[in-house]
Amino acid sequence: MMNPVLDQERVQHLVARQSSSKRRALLAAWSRPDRELPLVDLEVTWVRLSTLNHRTKAEQMREIETKGRPDLFSADPMGSEAQAAQLRILKSQPGFDDLKADLRERGQQEPAVATAEGVLVNGNRRSAALRSLYLDNQHAPSRYVRCLVLPADATMDELVDLETELQIARDFREDYSWVNEALLIEELFNREAQNWDRVAARMHKDVPKVRAQYEKLQQLHQLVALSDGTRHHADFDENESAFEELTRHIRTKPKAEANSVRGAYFLGTLTGVNYRDLRHLQRPDAAALVRQELESDPTIAPLLCAIRHDVPNNGGDVLDDALGDAAQEEDLSDILAFFVRSAAKR
Structure with a gap:
């Protein structure tokens, strides 16, 4: 059943894209048995950056504190103010210009992952770089980002687990700072009833390391x-x-x-x-x-x-x-x- 909290207009837009595409691809990190998901091309200006992205959590905390806005990323996560702040954070992270250069030369190699209303769970930096190429550098081929679309009933725990699996456990990148990794571990520790074995399993690391x-x-x-x-x-x-x-x-x-x-x-x-x-x-x-x-x-x-x-x-x-x-x-x-x-x- 479709989540009534979702932005139904955006959901229907994605449903229409999926109907016209018919493409599907495997997302091995997805926790459900059916791991084949719809694959669609979405305008890079239409998709929304995730304000719950743990890759940027520490930077968000700094932005909230310096602006005196506790609700900056939570009041309207898909609104223009939160989205602009999240984009600034992503563009300021180390390696962003190198990522843009790579995308210009080779294009998008792996699909991003988006929720049923077009919020990116994985691929936020790549989408931000594509958006910058398209809007700032007038690079027409960067107009679209290829995305796998998750079911409309995906839960928040499933999304956090997916992010952990994709960006930390199996595909850890240098730009995921130690502070942001530790903040994710802290969140998992509290969510998993302070059980270190379960946290370590989620992170694919030994208990002493996490x-x-x-x-x-x-x-x-x-x-x-x-x-x-x-x-x-x-x-x-x-x-x-x-x-x-x-x-x-x-x-x-x-x-x-x-x-x-x-x-x-x-x-x-x-x-x-x-x-x-x-x-x-x-x-x-x-x-x-x-x-x-x-x-x-x-x-x-x-x-x-x-x-x-x-x-x-x-x-x-x-x-x-x-x-x-x-x-x-x-x-x-x-x-x-x-x-x-x-x-x-x-």
Whole structure:
């Protein structure tokens, strides 16, 4: 039975396209027994980009925060505002120009996958690149995108599983950032009743690997929360190694040492220190060592004095939750509070 929530006008448009085409093709990753789906050519300006695409989740979170629009991608996902924002995100991702060049030279090699109302489950980047070629570069052959069409009664869980199978498990691409992969793992973990075996099976990875990604994300959640909206998950795509080493080190350490090392790593990451240079801070007195080094530098000492006056009196409240007891003499709460609340991205 057709889902009444769907945009029936768009659904009927696709039904008509399927009737005139009669082509079908196999989608091996589809979870249902009948994996042969209709194959149609759709205008690249007609299909809708998925705002639920996990490949862009961290970037969406940043867009929502910077614009102060919690409903930017959810109020009207197929509307012009959400679609324009999603297109900007896709066009700004690394490798987009290379993808356009490849599509111009070789054309579309594999079909995209769309819902019954023409929302792309797979092939969002390719469709965005084709749209750019057609509209920005007047490349006529890019006017259409070839799509497999899913049944009208496809559920949200089926769509997430399909995306996972197509884009993560069997066809992982470099442009799927570690943050977005970890966000998907977190969603699956919550959906699968926090069962790591089921999450690992969905991701086609070992339990330790998916669990490590999840644990790195929990550290990143804390750092982003400390920033009061000035830093975003997507800002830390290039810092995976730092979060990986931090997570691995503190996993079995006492709370005091974990808090000390966490504060030192957070501060180092925010100030652009290479993760290799942070390794010498994997020690119980990491915070004390950092503060000692900073206070002994005559060029930095005046900044520390300014920081003590600039940090709000309640700044330690949020830091206490992440770093532990901020009343200790030799912690980094005041310095870290200053940097995480600095709007200037380093």
